[in-house]
Amino acid sequence: GAVVSQHPSRVICKSGTSVKIECRSLDFQATTMFWYRQFPKQSLMLMATSNEGSKATYEQGVEKDKFLINHASLTLSTLTVTSAHPEDSSFYICSARHGGQMNSPLHFGNGTRLTVT
Amino acid sequence: TQLLEQSPQFLSIQEGENLTVYCNSSSVFSSLQWYRQEPGEGPVLLVTVVTGGEVKKLKRLTFQFGDARKDSSLHITAAQPGDTGLYLCAGADTGGFKTIFGAGTRLFVKA
Numbered sequence: 410g411a412v413v414s415q416h417p418s419r420v421i422c423k424s425g426t427s428v429k430i431e432c433r434s435l436d437f438q439a440t441t442m443f444w445y446r447q448f449p450k451q452s453l454m455l456m457a458t459s460n461e462g463s464k465a466t467y468e469q470g471v472e473k474d475k476f477l478i479n480h481a482s483l484t485l486s487t488l489t490v491t492s493a494h495p496e497d498s499s500f501y502i503c504s505a506r507h508g509g510q511m512n513s514p515l516h517f518g519n520g521t522r523l524t525v526t
Numbered sequence: 527t528q529l530l531e532q533s534p535q536f537l538s539i540q541e542g543e544n545l546t547v548y549c550n551s552s553s554v555f556s557s558l559q560w561y562r563q564e565p566g567e568g569p570v571l572l573v574t575v576v577t578g579g580e581v582k583k584l585k586r587l588t589f590q591f592g593d594a595r596k597d598s599s600l601h602i603t604a605a606q607p608g609d610t611g612l613y614l615c616a617g618a619d620t621g622g623f624k625t626i627f628g629a630g631t632r633l634f635v636k637a
Contacts, residue, residue, distance in 0.1 A: 415568070443625070452614060452630040453569070458623075502568050504625075514559045515616070515625055517568030 411437050411507035415518025422493055422525055430488045430521045432503030438483035439505035443515065444476075447500040459486040493525040532615055532628030539605055540636050547600040547631045549615035556618060558598045560589055563612040605635045
C-alpha cells in the first residue's frame with residue numbers, strides 16, 4: 410500500500426528558531442501533498458496544499474511567510490516553521506493522494522510533534 | 527463551504543457493546559472516507575464509500591453511505607479495547623481537490 414513517511418516524529422526547539430519537517434511518498438509519486446495541523450483532542454485543520462514545482466496554496470488564516478512549503482520533487486515536500494513561538498507547538502501531519510484521482514483517499518504520515526520552548 | 531458534522535464527539539463504552547458514529551452534511555460528496563487515528567500517529571484509512579446506499583464491512587465495522595451521498599455511518603459490533611481511538615470521516619470538497627474532515631469521534635472502549 411501507499412506509504413508516506415514524515416520526519417522527524419518529534420522535535421523540540423527554542424523560541425525564535427526554525428524547524429523543517431519532511432514528508433516523503435515512499436512508493437508512489439505525489440504531485441500534490443497536503444499539510445495539516447492538529448490541536449489536542451481536535452480534528453485535522455488543513456494548512457496548505459503543496460504543489461510540485463509551483464507555489465503552495467495556503468488556507469485562509471495561515472501565514473505563508475511563517476509556514477514555508479517547498480515541494481521540489483515528486484516524492485518530497487517540506488514544511489518549515491520559521492521563527493517558531495510556543496503557540497506554534499502542535500502536531501503537524503502531511504498527506505498525499507495515491508492513485509492520482511482527485512477524490513482518491515489520502516495517505517498520511519505519522520505526524521510531527523513540535524514543541525517550542 | 528462544505529461541512530461534515532460528526533456525532534457523537536466522545537463515546538465511552540464497555541467492551542462488547544455496539545455503537546454507531548454518524549457523519550452528516552447538507553452537501554453531496556462524490557465519496558467519503560473513514561479514518562482511525564491513535565495518539566501520536568497519523569490517521570489510517572479504514573474505508574472509502576463511493577456509491578449512494580453502499581454498505582461495506584470490515585470485520586466488526588460496517589460502513590454505510592447515504593442514498594443521497596450526504597451522510598455516512600460507522601457501526602461497530604461488539605467493541606473491543608483495541609477499537610479505542612479517534613474516528614474521522616472525510617470527503618473531497620466540491621472541486622474534488624481538498625479533503626474536508628469532520629470534528630472526529632473519540633471512542634474509548636473499557637475492558
